[in-house]
Amino acid sequence: MPATEGLRVQRTFLFDMxxxxxxxxxxxxxxxxxxRGDRSVVxxxxxxxxxxxxxxxxxxxxxxxxxxxxxxxxxxNELVTRVRRLRRLIRRHRVDLVLARNPAGPLAARLTGVxxxxxxxxxxxxxxxxxxxxxxxxxxxxxxxxxxxxxxxHVSYDGYKExxxxxxxxxxxxxxxxxxxxxxxxxxxxLIRLVAMASSHDHGEEGLDDDTLARVVEVLSLLGPVWIxxxxxxxxxxxxxxxxxxxxxxxxxxGGAQILVGDSQTTAAExxxxxxxxxxxxxxxxxxxxxxxxxxxxxxHSFHPNERNAFLDRLRGLVARLPEERNSxxxxxxxLLETTVDVTDWMxxxxxxxxxxxxxxxxxxxx
Numbered sequence: 001m002p003a004t005e006g007l008r009v010q011r012t013f014l015f016d017m018x019x020x021x022x023x024x025x026x027x028x029x030x031x032x033x034x035x036r037g038d039r040s041v042v043x044x045x046x047x048x049x050x051x052x053x054x055x056x057x058x059x060x061x062x063x064x065x066x067x068x069x070x071x072x073x074x075x076x077n078e079l080v081t082r083v084r085r086l087r088r089l090i091r092r093h094r095v096d097l098v099l100a101r102n103p104a105g106p107l108a109a110r111l112t113g114v115x116x117x118x119x120x121x122x123x124x125x126x127x128x129x130x131x132x133x134x135x136x137x138x139x140x141x142x143x144x145x146x147x148x149x150x151x152x153x154h155v156s157y158d159g160y161k162e163x164x165x166x167x168x169x170x171x172x173x174x175x176x177x178x179x180x181x182x183x184x185x186x187x188x189x190x191l192i193r194l195v196a197m198a199s200s201h202d203h204g205e206e207g208l209d210d211d212t213l214a215r216v217v218e219v220l221s222l223l224g225p226v227w228i229x230x231x232x233x234x235x236x237x238x239x240x241x242x243x244x245x246x247x248x249x250x251x252x253x254x255g256g257a258q259i260l261v262g263d264s265q266t267t268a269a270e271x272x273x274x275x276x277x278x279x280x281x282x283x284x285x286x287x288x289x290x291x292x293x294x295x296x297x298x299x300x301h302s303f304h305p306n307e308r309n310a311f312l313d314r315l316r317g318l319v320a321r322l323p324e325e326r327n328s329x330x331x332x333x334x335x336l337l338e339t340t341v342d343v344t345d346w347m348x349x350x351x352x353x354x355x356x357x358x359x360x361x362x363x364x365x366x367x
Contacts, residue, residue, distance in 0.1 A: 008266035016105035028344035085196030103132035146289025164343035193262035196231035207263025
């Protein structure tokens with residue numbers, strides 16, 4: 001009997017993260033890969049709190065690039081640098097499969113002859129970033145929301161990016177972590193989340209402006225304390241409300257909030273999965289299949305910036321009947337969790353089916 005017969009071959013997976021949402025999507029998969037005795041290679045990026053999240057989770061990682069915000073030239077330079085460094089990691093660690101939600105991973109994998117999975121919930125709405133990721137990828141995965149079809153390489157799952165980490169079996173808000181960042185968890189509070197609109201796909205997009213923010217704070221103050229998590233600069237009048245550098249505690253603060261208002265797509269979806277009523281003002285309104293599906297389920301609500309008055313009217317109504325809104329959302333949340341898969345489990349199973357050859361993807365370049 002040959003010495004290698006019957007021995008299990010260790011597999012190596014590279015997880016390419018460029019955004020905090022990537023960390024939350026992949027972290028459970030990394031744990032499961034390592035529980036099975038296989039290896040995870042993790043590439044991060046200096047961007048917002050991503051490196052901090054990986055460090056807090058004690059995940060060994062390589063910082064492969066620094067975000068090239070608000071400059072097409074810097075973004076292009078970052079992509080070239082990142083692809084080059086990922087190629088080195090793939091070769092050095094003999095990676096079997098690359099997983100990413102951005103172009104660098106699929107491009108580096110294609111250049112080294114390694115299969116890749118590109119996961120997306122934005123799809124073509126992300127513009128050139130989507131096509132730069134989808135074309136070189138071996139497989140494209142996405143939520144089934146919106147019944148989208150990204151071609152012959154596309155595989156969908158009945159779930160959302162956020163359910164990979166926020167299902168009750170994976171996450172429960174911890175009041176002690178909320179208190180640690182200066183928020184009293186025993187006192188009902190509202191949360192505002194603002195993004196910088198600095199990502200490549202956010203160029204030219206609009207969100208919650210300062211004048212509307214002041215009106216929002218005025219309305220939410222009727223409920224109690226208002227806290228703001230913001231990637232952008234804020235007027236001095238909001239300084240005492242700002243939560244700074246809260247890292248992994250953010251989701252615990254979100255889970256304990258009475259209501260969320262803001263312009264972040266990801267946080268609106270997280271709020272829905274956590275059972276927190278939300279209202280969003282963003283030029284992305286109506287353009288993303290997964291959020292359109294959550295809105296169809298009446299688990300999230302959004303308005304375009306040119307609908308500011310309607311947005312404020314909806315906010316006043318939401319505040320006026322908040323207990324009823326929360327009860328209704330909890331029922332819808334329960335229905336969603338019953339009818340969707342554990343995305344972490346689904347993705348891990350698919351990863352291993354690719355590496356053991358039980359599924360045969362169409363690996364050629366194209367869609």
